[in-house]
Amino acid sequence: MTMKLFDSLLSPYAGRVRLAIYAKGLEVEFIMPQTEAAATLPSYTPISKLPTMLHDGHVLPESEVINEYLEDIGTEPSLRPSDPILCARMRLLTRIGDLYIMYPMGELFGQISPVDRDQMKVDEQMVELAKGMSWLDHYLDGTSYAIDNRLTLADCALVPALFFYEQIGPMFGMVAPLKKYPKIEAYFKGIKENPHAARVLKEIDAALQKMMAGG
Numbered sequence: 431m432t433m434k435l436f437d438s439l440l441s442p443y444a445g446r447v448r449l450a451i452y453a454k455g456l457e458v459e460f461i462m463p464q465t466e467a468a469a470t471l472p473s474y475t476p477i478s479k480l481p482t483m484l485h486d487g488h489v490l491p492e493s494e495v496i497n498e499y500l501e502d503i504g505t506e507p508s509l510r511p512s513d514p515i516l517c518a519r520m521r522l523l524t525r526i527g528d529l530y531i532m533y534p535m536g537e538l539f540g541q542i543s544p545v546d547r548d549q550m551k552v553d554e555q556m557v558e559l560a561k562g563m564s565w566l567d568h569y570l571d572g573t574s575y576a577i578d579n580r581l582t583l584a585d586c587a588l589v590p591a592l593f594f595y596e597q598i599g600p601m602f603g604m605v606a607p608l609k610k611y612p613k614i615e616a617y618f619k620g621i622k623e624n625p626h627a628a629r630v631l632k633e634i635d636a637a638l639q640k641m642m643a644g645g
């Protein structure tokens with residue numbers, strides 16, 4: 431059965447799954463927000479977040495779960511290192527991205543409007559975000575891929591996260607937000623040369639521009 435993905439071009443989590451899908455060249459029906467089909471999502475899962483995948487009668491919420499599933503069913507090329515230590519390192523990088531970068535950024539997204547901003551919360555989350563970024567900088571080596579010299583699930587998670595990091599930093603007064611993290615900066619410059627990563631970045635950027643223009 432064709433895979434279906436409840437998708438959003440603006441979602442970093444959906445972008446993470448599309449990156450894996452593009453790299454594997456999978457045939458997927460993308461269900462975009464504000465369509466009739468999109469409105470059926472809550473009938474599949476109470477989590478009801480984007481992305482959610484439907485495949486072979488199974489409902490798979492959560493971007494990491496979907497990407498690991500795509501690996502487990504044997505889609506090629508594999509985006510997971512076969513060496514257990516490299517694979518553990520890949521998962522460490524994705525968890526740093528999810529828990530210590532995306533989480534504080536999610537909190538900060540709720541504080542973008544200066545009108546009702548809770549400055550104490552902003553300060554706290556900026557500290558947390560800086561910690562997460564410094565941990566990521568520690569574990570990257572500054573080359574174009576997060577691990578294994580090729581595209582892996584770590585890149586799928588980190589590419590959209592770093593896109594939003596670069597956007598959100600200036601909104602809270604950071605100038606050149608990646609400058610403090612030389613290995614992340616070098617990595618993010620290098621990974622943009624990967625055509626699948628570049629495609630997802632272009633899609634997210636276009637969706638963000640459209641949203642900011644009120645579209």
Ligand SMILES: N[C@@H](CCC(=O)N[C@@H](CS)C(=O)NCC(=O)O)C(=O)O
Nearest residue numbers: 441442443478479480481492493494
């Ligand atoms: N942990 C989830 C996060 C997914 C998520 O928060 N998606 C957002 C879009 S970026 C969403 O669907 N939000 C709608 C909601 O929370 O109801 C994942 O990795 O897939």
